[in-house]
Amino acid sequence: MTNTNLLISSQWLANHLNDSNLIIIDCRFSLANPELGKKQYQENHIPGAFYLDLNQDLSNPVQKHGGRHPLPDLNKLAEKLAKIGVKYQETFIVAYDDSRFAFASRLWWLLTYMGHEKVALLDGGFSEWQKEYPVTNEISSQKLGFFVPQIQPKMVVDIETVKAKKDLPEVVLVDSRDSDRYLGKHEPIDPIAGHIPGAVNYPWKQVTDENSQAKVAEQNSRWEEVKNAEEVIVYCGSGVTACVNLWSLKMAGINTGKLYAGSWSDWCSYL
Numbered sequence: 021m022t023n024t025n026l027l028i029s030s031q032w033l034a035n036h037l038n039d040s041n042l043i044i045i046d047c048r049f050s051l052a053n054p055e056l057g058k059k060q061y062q063e064n065h066i067p068g069a070f071y072l073d074l075n076q077d078l079s080n081p082v083q084k085h086g087g088r089h090p091l092p093d094l095n096k097l098a099e100k101l102a103k104i105g106v107k108y109q110e111t112f113i114v115a116y117d118d119s120r121f122a123f124a125s126r127l128w129w130l131l132t133y134m135g136h137e138k139v140a141l142l143d144g145g146f147s148e149w150q151k152e153y154p155v156t157n158e159i160s161s162q163k164l165g166f167f168v169p170q171i172q173p174k175m176v177v178d179i180e181t182v183k184a185k186k187d188l189p190e191v192v193l194v195d196s197r198d199s200d201r202y203l204g205k206h207e208p209i210d211p212i213a214g215h216i217p218g219a220v221n222y223p224w225k226q227v228t229d230e231n232s233q234a235k236v237a238e239q240n241s242r243w244e245e246v247k248n249a250e251e252v253i254v255y256c257g258s259g260v261t262a263c264v265n266l267w268s269l270k271m272a273g274i275n276t277g278k279l280y281a282g283s284w285s286d287w288c289s290y291l
Contacts, residue, residue: 025140026128026140026141026267026270026271027141027271028114028140028141028142029142029143029144030142030143030144030148030149030151030152030153033114033142033149033153034152037067037068039112041107041112042111042112042113043070043104043106043112043113043114044066044113044115044116045069045070045071045072045104045113045114045115045116046061046065046070046071046117047071047072047074047078047115047116047117047123047124048060048061048071048116048117048119048146049073049074049075049117049122049123050119051209057071057074057117058071058073060118064150064155064156064157065146065155065156065157066116066146066153067154067155067156068160069116069160070160072127074089074123074126074260075089077092077097078092078123078126078127078130079091079092080093084289085289085290086281086282086286087258087259087281087284088210088257088258088285089126089258089259090259090281090282092130094130094169094171095169097130097134098134098167099167101165101167102164102166102167103162103163103164104163105162105163105165106136106167107165107166107167108135108136108165108166108167108169109135109136109137109138110138111136111165112139112140113127113131113136113139114140114141114142115140115141115142116141116145116146116149117146118145118146118232119145119232120145120224120225120227120228120264121141121145121227121228121232121264121267122224122260122261124142124145125141125264125266125267126259126260126263127139128141128263128267129263129266132172132175133171133172133175133176133279134167134169134171135169135172136167141267143232143233143234144232147231147232148233175277175278175279176278176280176281177278177279177280178280178281178282179282179290181280182253182255182287185253186216186217186218186219186253190249190250191249191250191251191252191253192220192246192249192251192252193216193218193220194219194220194221194222194255194265195216195219195220195221195222196222196223196254196255196256196261196264196265197215197223197224197257197261197284199223201213201215201257202219202221202223203221209257210284210285211288212291214288215284216255216284216287219255222242224256224264226242227239227264227265227268228264234271236271239268239271239272240272240273242268242272243268243269243272243274247272247274249276250276251276251278252277252278253280254266254277254278254279254280255280255284255287256283256284257283257285258285259279259280259282259283262279262280262283263279266279
């Protein structure tokens with residue numbers, strides 16, 4: 021059964037824009053131009069939205085190992101969330117981007133990992149919103165919230181766990197990158213091409229159409245072959261777009277998904 025609580029429409033958001041228990045977070049970002057997302061937010065955004073940056077807020081600095089987008093310092097992220105008015109396990113958060121959930125889903129996953137499950141993605145993202153509803157360049161004033169995370173450690177795995185479990189019959193290892201990167205035909209970012217041995221390919225862009233609209237009716241059938249696995253370990257290039265697949269698994273009612281946070285960029289750093 022599809023879990024539609026993880027997705028909201030622009031119409032729903034417009035009808036609830038002034039709800040006191042709602043916080044909207046703009047997650048727009050560009051890997052090719054890391055300053056672009058914040059600039060876009062400053063130019064126009066959904067009224068009342070705050071901005072969180074993939075590199076500055078949703079990741080830690082890059083090290084030798086650990087991938088290109090290590091998980092952030094969760095206490096610092098909790099402080100940032102509290103400063104924009106998020107009340108732990110009370111506030112309903114809507115996350116959006118303009119990249120087929122690529123960055124909004126990272127925030128969705130992090131919030132869930134921190135124990136805050138009241139979060140949904142905006143179907144169609146910012147582009148869909150601005151077709152019918154107003155935007156603003158007014159920077160939202162900060163509010164006072166509270167956020168004391170309760171980490172869910174079983175939601176994430178490291179390279180040693182992947183090595184130990186990837187060949188077990190009850191575990192499925194999912195590569196979320198485009199098929200050409202999975203097959204090693206094309207590698208635009210990382211120094212080594214290919215995939216982790218034993219991984220199967222479920223490209224993250226299959227979750228949405230070209231307009232960033234979720235293919236809701238297809239989520240259940242998409243995961244038919246992995247639904248009975250005890251664990252579904254999901255990775256991508258750096259632990260970002262894998263979160264789109266983890267969101268998709270959750271939409272399909274599959275709660276066994278785990279993030280290999282370092283992903284291929286961590287794995288290939290040891291090769």
